[in-house]
Amino acid sequence: MTDTPTIRVEGVSKRYGDAFAVREVDLDLAAGECVAMVGHNGAGKSSLIKLMLGLTTPTAGGIRVLGGDPANAAASHIRRQVGFLPESVAFHPSMTGRETLDFYARLKRVSRDGNDALFERVGLEPAAVKRRVGTYSKGMRQRLALAQALLGGPKVLFLDEPTTGLDPALRQSFYEIVRSLRDAGTTVLLCSHALTELEGQADRVVVMNRGRKVADGSLATLRGLAQLPVRIRLTLPSGEIVETACANDDKVATLRRIACEGPELADIEVVQPSLDEMYAHFLRREAAE
């Protein structure tokens, strides 16, 4: 990790007409970090990504990506190091998979020799590569989308809802690729509302709601902030299940007490609050404010 963040978002707001899509967001992303941005539809995730890509310009505040302004006309050297997988990815249906990747490789001024390796990496069969994109299934399109995002070994990778419509096996291989990229020093920003599948993938979670950033931190930090109770599920020898809850800080003491002083048990299960529950909590807190 370097000291200067690869992406720095400072006090950024974006207004469309009267409506704010993004409001006063501050965000730093470092190299080799995989950050998950969660929030429901219209929370400002995609708007924020578009701002970081330089597709739109902020109404207020400033954005630096790899040390430059992404919306600047002279930002093409920045964009060569950025990979992007858009939310509902669309390709030209009359082009084959290979022609599509060749086209994007030319635009990125990357050698096309690596394309075969890319197809193999994302798991697109050579037979599929020769077919027109119009005949592709959702999963194949998503693989092609990932392949184009990986062109030229990007330093920054934006993935907007990358796993919608993918089967579990594909999802696993998808996250494997993301992990290896992150380990190689790429900054990965992942957007999703499939919160449960992000657990264990992201180093940090950013919660967005109505254009604002409402929480930012590692899963453990967010747990501490949320102060959500940990549920302890006890299975008695008779098969009866008893559930109790305690604060996260009291977890160890409570477990010890149950083990030493409690009745005989068949099983103990500790259920940490899931990302879903924490997300709901942060939204409730936001609404209460």
Add this chain to the structure above:
Amino acid sequence: MNTLLTIAAKEVRDGLRNRWVVATTLLMAALALTLSFLGAAPTGTVGVGRVEVTIVSLSSLTIFLLPLIALLLSFDAVVGEIDRGTMTLLLSYPVARWQVLIGKFLGHAAIIAFATVLGYGAAGVALAMSGSEIGPESWRAFAAMIGSSVLLGAAFTAMGYLASTLVRDRGTAAGIAVAIWLVLVLLYDMALLGLLVADGGKTVNAGLLNGLLLANPADAFRLFNLTGFKSVSQFAGTAGLAAQVQVSASVLLAVLAGWVAAPLALAAVLFSRRQI
């Protein structure tokens, strides 16, 4: 430059795949061949240059058909890609917005040029093979007609691009394209004629009329082809007009080129400010 060519080549390949190129070329060739054979009928066996007759009928065909084809090809170019979501991905690549616009335009203009040259060229070949005597002057007029047709097509393609960058909805862009065609191709001349009749030659002098004609690319094209060559204007019934028109052929071509450049430049400026 490379980026421009990459984008233009993609557009041409799209045109080939979705049969636009084939359909347009066949349509142009069929109409051109029909006109060159039927157009010779009124001249009977007298044996005067059939090329000139063909040029007159083909330029009239061009004025109606080519703007329509060009607008149909181009109105969707920008707004459609934004709508389908392919533009977001394209613009996240290291390409400038003007490169996207000009590159796509070059591709579409190449399709128009290909269809026109091949379609009208077929008529030229048919004429040459029919065995009648055709002088070099007539061939020059024929070549000028093909060249200016391509330019007219490019001008309306540029206007289609402007319509496409102007609005957020594909339907609206299509409506604007149809309106451009109706006004510039059909209504403008009628309005001009009405003006001349109503005015009775009191205030509208030759200079003003020339200016008004130049303000419409379709009329600039008509003037260029029907008055530019003496042999053609005899058949077009515009010999009298040709004597009146004080605008030289190079000015007419410059006006057509301006109708390509100006809408395209405006579209590029609008597109670069667009929030996708």
